[in-house]
Amino acid sequence: MKKEFSPATQCIHSGYHPENGEPLALPIYQSTTYSYSSPTDIGKLFDLTADGHMYSRISNPTVACVEEKIAALEGGIAALGTSSGQAASFLSVANIASAGDHILVSSKIYGGTTNLFGVTLKRFGIDCTFFDQDISDDELKALIQPNTKLIFGETIANPALSVFDIERIAKVAHGAGIPLIIDNTFATGVLCRPIEYGADIVVLSTSKYMDGHAVQLGGCVVDSGNFDWTQNDKFQGLCTPDESYHGIVYTESFGKLAYITKMRVQLMRDFGVYPTAQAAFLLDLGIQTLDVRLKRHCENALAVAKFLEESGYAEYVNYPGLESDKYHSLALKYLEKGASGVVSFCIKGGREKAEKFMNALSFFVNAVHVATVHSCVLHPASSTHRQLSDEMLVKAGIDGGLIRISVGIEDIEDIIADLKQALAKAFED
Numbered sequence: 001m002k003k004e005f006s007p008a009t010q011c012i013h014s015g016y017h018p019e020n021g022e023p024l025a026l027p028i029y030q031s032t033t034y035s036y037s038s039p040t041d042i043g044k045l046f047d048l049t050a051d052g053h054m055y056s057r058i059s060n061p062t063v064a065c066v067e068e069k070i071a072a073l074e075g076g077i078a079a080l081g082t083s084s085g086q087a088a089s090f091l092s093v094a095n096i097a098s099a100g101d102h103i104l105v106s107s108k109i110y111g112g113t114t115n116l117f118g119v120t121l122k123r124f125g126i127d128c129t130f131f132d133q134d135i136s137d138d139e140l141k142a143l144i145q146p147n148t149k150l151i152f153g154e155t156i157a158n159p160a161l162s163v164f165d166i167e168r169i170a171k172v173a174h175g176a177g178i179p180l181i182i183d184n185t186f187a188t189g190v191l192c193r194p195i196e197y198g199a200d201i202v203v204l205s206t207s208k209y210m211d212g213h214a215v216q217l218g219g220c221v222v223d224s225g226n227f228d229w230t231q232n233d234k235f236q237g238l239c240t241p242d243e244s245y246h247g248i249v250y251t252e253s254f255g256k257l258a259y260i261t262k263m264r265v266q267l268m269r270d271f272g273v274y275p276t277a278q279a280a281f282l283l284d285l286g287i288q289t290l291d292v293r294l295k296r297h298c299e300n301a302l303a304v305a306k307f308l309e310e311s312g313y314a315e316y317v318n319y320p321g322l323e324s325d326k327y328h329s330l331a332l333k334y335l336e337k338g339a340s341g342v343v344s345f346c347i348k349g350g351r352e353k354a355e356k357f358m359n360a361l362s363f364f365v366n367a368v369h370v371a372t373v374h375s376c377v378l379h380p381a382s383s384t385h386r387q388l389s390d391e392m393l394v395k396a397g398i399d400g401g402l403i404r405i406s407v408g409i410e411d412i413e414d415i416i417a418d419l420k421q422a423l424a425k426a427f428e429d
């Protein structure tokens with residue numbers, strides 16, 4: 001597939017190229033294993049000297065097509081599918097960090113990733129420092145230690161909705177000889193390609209906009225192929241013999257593909273968090289309409305953010321697409337096509353009004369999920385942060401009146417009308 005095709009075209013045509021007379025729809029290869037005619041053929045697969053599928057814990061032809069499509073969309077050279085976004089985040093770090101190492105992670109990232117890096121990886125000896133992504137270059141440089149292996153951030157953070165200054169932070173990372181990993185879940189390659197701004201690795205939860213219909217979980221790691229793992233002695237796992245793979249040196253055997261190849265043949269082999277062919281098929285269907293859906297999500301979200309801002313019922317509205325938003329200038333740089341579909345606002349009157357408002361909505365779904373075609377709402381104070389007292393909520397930065405809206409692709413007039421009547425009901429007495 002030619003790189004110069006635009007994302008809308010790549011969403012449909014990248015990855016799978018049927019030959020004359022073959023099915024137009026991506027075939028589901030429902031098979032755990034693959035048939036060969038001799039032990040020599042299989043030996044070559046184990047030696048990594050021949051291409052081919054061996055076992056569906058490591059690769060599968062259906063998944064491979066979707067991996068190629070996602071790599072093209074992100075402007076990377078190769079990708080590895082995973083069974084969830086969490087698995088993708090985990091593998092992206094575990095591929096280059098081990099016990100005794102340290103990672104630098106934006107404090108504004110997804111809560112699930114905060115637990116994974118701050119608690120679980122810590123148990124495995126990987127130390128994590130969370131940093132405020134808006135600090136200066138010098139402050140950030142001061143946090144980099146000799147054993148720091150990477151910097152990690154989110155293009156648009158879920159649910160903080162802050163925009164990460166990818167280019168600036170990539171420069172700091174590269175100055176220290178370490179890669180920048182970006183979670184691009186909320187933007188996807190359709191709205192922003194972190195690799196074009198210097199990110200080395202992109203991770204995605206494909207459970208969100210890429211799937212888009214709330215039907216299956218998935219994730220992906222995309223390698224830009226740009227980072228030179230041999231420039232210093234920090235990345236021994238890529239540059240010295242892998243004892244678990246009869247002494248292969250990934251950078252020598254695979255060059256620019258070293259990182260993603262190691263992740264597949266070593267970590268995916270060992271952890272087994274590969275997607276099923278069924279899931280990959282459904283994901284491919286979702287991606288085919290990703291460009292169209294995201295356009296509508298962005299338009300609708302901006303309209304909702306503006307409506308809320310002017311409604312008189314909001315203490316504040318967070319949406320990087322709004323001119324008044326703290327991250328608007330970064331959104332203009334990184335999110336030219338739109339700031340994705342999630343908006344949050346703090347309703348006047350706090351928790352009590354929030355609950356009244358949400359009860360009065362007619363078609364908005366109460367759900368912890370985001371990024372589906374359906375409009376969804378969530379009240380963090382009574383759900384994800386339910387166990388916290390009002391005082392603790394303030395400390396956590398969660399106002400009692402805070403509501404997250406994942407704006408769907410329904411008709412915008414219906415969406416605004418529903419919000420309007422629910423706000424009116426919440427404030428009628």
Ligand SMILES: *Cc1c(COP(=O)(O)O)cnc(C)c1O
Binds near residue numbers: 113205
């Ligand atoms: C949901 C999400 C994840 C985790 O993905 P799962 O597919 O739910 O495991 C990671 N990062 C971000 C930004 C997310 O929104």
